[in-house]
Amino acid sequence: MLRSKKLWTLLIAVGIISGVVVLERCSPDKGDSARVSDNKYIGDASCQSCHKAEYDSWLTSDHFRAMQPANENTVLGNFDNTTYTADGVTSKFFRKGGKYYINTQGPDGENHDYEILYTFGYKPLQQYLVAFPGGRLQATRQSWDTEKKRWFHQYAGQKIPAHDWMHWTANAQNWNTMCSRCHSTDLQKNYDLNTDTYHTTYSTMTVSCESCHGPGEKHLEYVNSKSYKNGKKIVGSFLETGKESSHMAVINTCAPCHARAGEISPHKLTSPELLDNYIPELPTTAHFYADGQMRDEDYNYTSFLQSKMFRRGVSCIDCHEPHSGKVYQIDNQLCMRCHEDKYDMPSHTFHAVNTAGALCKSCHMPAETYMGNDVRHDHFFRAPRPDLTVKYGMPNACNQCHSDKSAQWAANAVEKWYGTVRPAHFAEDLILASREDSATIKHVIKLVSDTANAEIVKAAGLYYLRNIVDPQSVGLLTKELGNSSAQIRYQALRSLSNFPPETWINQVLPLMSDKVRAVRIAAADLLLTIPSSRIPSAYQSAFASAKNELQQYILYQTDFAMGNIMAGDYYLRQNDFRSSQFFYERALKKDDQLNEARLNLSVVYSSLGKNKDALEVLQQALKIQPKNDRIYFNLALLYNELNEKEKAESSLAEAAKLNSQNPRVYYNYGLMLQQRGMMEAATRQLQKAVELAPEDGDLNYALCWIYFQTGKMEKAKEVARALRRISPGNPTYEQLARQLGL
Secondary structure (H helix, E strand, C coil), rough: CCCCCCCCCCCCCCCCCCCCCCCCCCCCCCCCCCCEECCCCCCCHEEECHHHEEEEEEEECCCCCCEEEEECCCCCCCCCEEEEEECEEEEEEEEECEEEEEHHHHHHEEEEEEECCEECCCCEEEEEEEEEHHHHHEECCCCECCCCCCEEEEECCCCEEEEEEEECCHHHHHHHHHHHHHHHHHCEEECCCCCEECEECCCCCCCCHHHHHHHCHHHHHHEEEEEEHCCCHHHHCCCCCCCCHHHHHHHHHHHHHHHEEEEECCCCCCCCCCCCCCCCCCCCCCCCCCCCCCCCCCHHHHHHCCCCCHHHHHHHHHEEEECCCCEEECCHHHHHCCCCCCHHCCCHHCCCCCCCCCHHHHHHCCCCEECCCCCEEEECCCCHHHHHHHCCCCCCCCHHHCCCCCCCHHHHHHHHHHHCCCCCCCCHHHHHHCCCCCCCHHHHHHHHHHCCCCCCHHHHHHCCCCCCCHHHHHHHHHHCCCCCCCHHHHHHHHHCCCCCHHHCCHHHHHHHHHCCCHHHHHHHHCCCCCHHHHHHHHHHHHHHHHHHHHHHHHHHCCHHHHHHHHHHHHHHHHHHHHHHHHHHHHHHCCCCCCCCHHHHHHHHHHHHCCCCHHHHHHHHHHCCCCCCCCHHHHHHHHHHCCCHHHHHHHHHHHHHHHCCCHHHHHHHHHHHHHCCHHHHHHHHHHHHHHHHCCCHHHHHHHHHHHHHHHCHHHHHHHHHHHHHHEEEEEEHHHHHHHHHCC
16 A cells, blocks of 8 residues: 655745844855955046046946936936826926926825936936935836937836835835946945845946946056056056956956846955856746747847857957947948958848848847837847747747748748758757757757857756756766856756755765855755755865855845845745745735745745644735646645645645646645545546656656556556666665565
8 A cells, every 4th residue: 555645845936045034144255266355446537547538438438327416417308397197107207496306106106206316327218216215216117218308118008006016116126226236336235134224335326447447446556656667567457357358358347237147245256257246147948038049138148158259259349349338330330340241242131232131230139129118139149040930939030020921931031042951059959958858858968068059058958957857967967067167067056956965965065165156155055955964074164164155145135025035945945934934024025926935935834833824825825826836736735734635635636737847746636536546537647747757756656556556567567667767776666566576
């Protein structure tokens, strides 16, 4: 008889990090090879005398105008008692006492007057910043279109309630959290977790010389020194980015603000490695299209690193003048600085000269519009592939212009012009890997083994192995832990989280002392729930240090709604239920639509014996997402704890109807049906469970038993053989195999 198993699976939404609600403040590890800089910021005025041409060029840039005090010289919008109505809100823009004001909907749903303190951005839109209690600055939803000279709403057509996370007075539009780091120099967020307030500071209000070149104190001391005047040269002249900087150093100077990336810590390490301070997004379906094209507001770094231009040594400043930010030449003339003239002819473009279709960027840099009117071109620089639209539904540049035509029409045109054979490209393997099915491993192997592929593409392939719990997957991931690329090592660690520790622990332990901070953090996170007795004494010191960095990383995110979920997950994994409750509840205060917080909060409440609260929070979640299978699964677990078996079974049935991809839904549902004697229905559920997780011993064991009970001996033997392969020598599995005569 199959032993009854408790219906309990701990669900964790975005696992990352431990401690108690009385949170210690972590300091950077001074023993690390990368140091926190002891150089000081001195301001852009100090650069002007020696670098006047560069300084004057910077004054014309969008960087210079990134953030300015609101005055007659900086405000572009019409504040002459004009009004604008959209999405259920009427706003008035006016001046009073030489200051600028907007009368618009506040956090209570009523209109109030708000003083504009700063302009934010320059073109194609200008936003405005308003001060709120707790040191917060908030960006108004009403933005000024600098080209069409009109007010408009970002997120047009969306009526955003006053209490919503996306409302202009709430967390999503908070300057301190969302915007400040990339619009000011030497930004210190200075968020106080205990009071939920900011004391944000900067050395220069806008993006200045030192944003890119680093703090200038030592550089200024050096050029004013006798040794410099006597001809003693020091490479770099104490600047982080200079004329002799490498290809990658230039890109990593731009990356922190031109990448979709997470910041690791307020304590910046002086390091050439981006992942010492930031964790950039990969070109995965989390934010990109499956072939790596930009989808969300993804900026340029991840796209550019996929490109052939990047691999050939091109950097940002080969196209963009670094101080003005402007491109060196307009349209195709910019590309012809490096490419042969034949690429600017109808024989290549198949479009008439001086038309939009003949522009290089139209085909090789398709555009998307963000923030309402900001047209941005994808920097992946690849040829249009309408054939991939036909096969997989990916967007393509041809149909972006020829929207009245089909993808097949575009694919036929490309085939007519260029033949049937397409040059080798990683896009198709990346698409097929993203399906996370039986063929994923094959495509990931191709991505990783192809030396022509960029590291960020290989890392994206490894991302898709996280749910393919297979010996071949774990073998590939552990092998890549030794890769020279920090991005690949980091993602390999992240993707190992669903694999049994015994398959990776020996390879992961050394990475707690990795030279790159993000890698150390990922290693500590992976080892976080491992009993301390399993971590050898030789690694205890490294683990303590890496865990310190991990905790600092997690707590640094807690001014953000999702950051509180990360912190809640961190404490939940430590079984510190009080602390996890604190952060999940705090996440919901910042964004009451965050069902990820409710799902895990229900687990916390149940663990604390607060089953009534757990049930209430899941019922709230169901009102927001009635088609979310995870909510029904959590309800089933809770009802089972409450001994309400019928409701538990009903909830599992609903989760199954919603085509849940969680194998435990079908496993638990199958066990309940089996207990009721509904053997055929139970068998179907257990078969589905094994189909989703073919290497899971529990699921196979349950399926084997039900085959045995129903007399399906050959099928039972087949599964028993699989169990021997999955866990050789397992005494429980061996006993069952002997009962089957194996």
